[in-house]
Amino acid sequence: MSDAVASAPTRYLTRRSRxxxxxxxxxxxxxxxxxxxxxxxxxxxxxxxxxxxxVPLLNAWTLWWNANRLEHGWTGYWDAPIFYPERATFALGEPQPVSGVLSWPLQKLVGLPAAYNGLLLLHLTLNGLLGVRFLRGEGLSPTASRIGGVWLMGLPLVGTSLGVLQVVPIWGILWTLTAARQAVACGGTRRYAELGAALAVTYGLNCHYGLFLLTLLPPWMVVLAGGPRRWRSWLVPLLVSTVVFAVLASPIWTKQWQELDRRSTRRDPLVVRAMSATLPRYVRSPHPFQGRAMPVKRLGMGWLKYALALGAVVMGWRIDRHLVLPQLCLAGGGFLLSMAVWVGWRDWNLAQLMAEWIPGMHAIRNWSRYAVFF
Structure with a gap:
């Protein structure tokens, strides 16, 4: 009896400290x-x-500028002096306000270089933690989820882009997908509000990722629900998500779209093609977090990981295809859209079609970042 009583606090502390x-x-x-x-x-x-x-030098300055403007109530935020005498040019890139706010206390405590590096380590850590949460929601065991979190920390797109700070935090994507799954499964205004907030945070971390999610999330949620029939019952709660996202992210996207429209910004097709994914890039794998100055960044995971992923898909399909199908659709969508400039016929391609019909897509230069979903 005494042993049982004595072990209760131990179990409690273990549960709290885990x-x-x-x-x-x-x-x-x-x-x-x-x-x-x-x-x-x-x-x-x-x-x-x-x-x-x-790029890392510009990103370090971007973190400093965000922290500086935070202390001044965000006045003059878009008229960054690094682009002087041009006005509002800061809106044409990745402003990274979420990373800037997260780095602000670190900048005060340890200075800019250490704050930049500390933020990078925090982003990688959160990639693993939010990866565990996402995978647990997919039905994986705690051990398998933690291994998967390690895998997500070492994604090729992240490992080869450590100097491009805004590419590293995929935890916003993982949070959004987890919130979307919970909203579909359980419903409720609070869960849909969390979905909108997670999407806004993702957009504030990386505008590319936020925009990409806006194109992939709706069809993914339809597949997740088992078809479009239930979609009608989501209209009101989904409106909550839309409003929350629009309000939280509006200081960013309204200025971006205004400047893109005012300047009639269009990306050079040759540059877009050069930065898009190709099948050979998916075949070749980089050594994670090592090496410099490759002509083209490799996106492959390596044959062993591909084989393990394929085996997991086959086993999962046999157990419960409804759990596997949404993830296949998400991965397939990311894979296809990362090569959107090569998907087409004669004078048109998928990237051009999306640029004409989806606001903001005409400003995308690096379509290969869709590979983060693969």
């Missing part, structure tokens, strides 16, 4: 994946396979 232990484990893994960054947090900025160091 999330922090998992967090610490993923944080250590983030340090290992970016080594030897940790001993140089205050003096170096990490790079991936970018040919120059321009």
């Amino acid at each position: 999330p922090w232990i998992i967090f610490a484990g993923y944080a250590v893994l983030a340090v290992a994946l970016t080594w030897p960054l940790a001993p140089r947090l205050t003096s170096c900025l990490p790079v991936g396979q970018e040919p120059t160091d321009t």
Whole structure:
């Protein structure tokens, strides 16, 4: 009896401390994946396979500018002095306000370089943690989910783009997908409001990811629900998600669309093609988090991971195809749209079609980032 009573607090403490232990484990893994960054947090900025160091330097300045404008009530935010004398040019890139706000206390405590690197490690850690939460919602066991979280931390697109800070935080995507699954399964205004908030945070982390989710999320949710019949019952709660997203993200997307329209911005087709995914890029895999200046970033996971993923799909299909089908559709959509400029016939392609009909898509330069969903 006394043993049972004595063990109760122990079980309670273990249950309370487990999330922090998992967090610490993923944080250590983030340090290992970016080594030897940790001993140089205050003096170096990490790079991936970018040919120059321009992007990490610009991103470091972007974090500083966000923190600076936060302290001044966001006045003059879009008229960033780095683009002087041009006005509102900051709206044409990735403003990263969410990352800027997250880095603000770190900038105050340890300075900009260490804050930048600390934020990078935090993003990688959250990728693993939100990956575990997403995979648990997919029905995987705790152990399998934690292994999957490690896998998500090492995605090729992330590992080869450490110098492009806005590409690293896929945790916003994972949060949005988890919220969408819970909203479809359980309903309720609160869950749909969370979906809108998660999507807005994702857009604030990476506008590309937010826009890509807006194209993939609706069909994914239809497949998730088992068909379009239930879609009609979602109209009102889905309106809640739309309003929450529109309100939270409106300071960003309204200015972006205004400037894109005012300047009639169009991407150079040759540049768009050069930066799009191709089948050979999916075949070749990079060594995770290592190497510099590859002519074209590789998107392949490696044959072993491909084989494991295929085996998991086959086994899952035999057990419950309704769990596997939505993820196949999401991965297939990301794979196809990452190569959208090559999907077409004669004078038209899928990228052009989407640019004509979906607001904001005409400004997309790097379609290969859709590969994050594959």
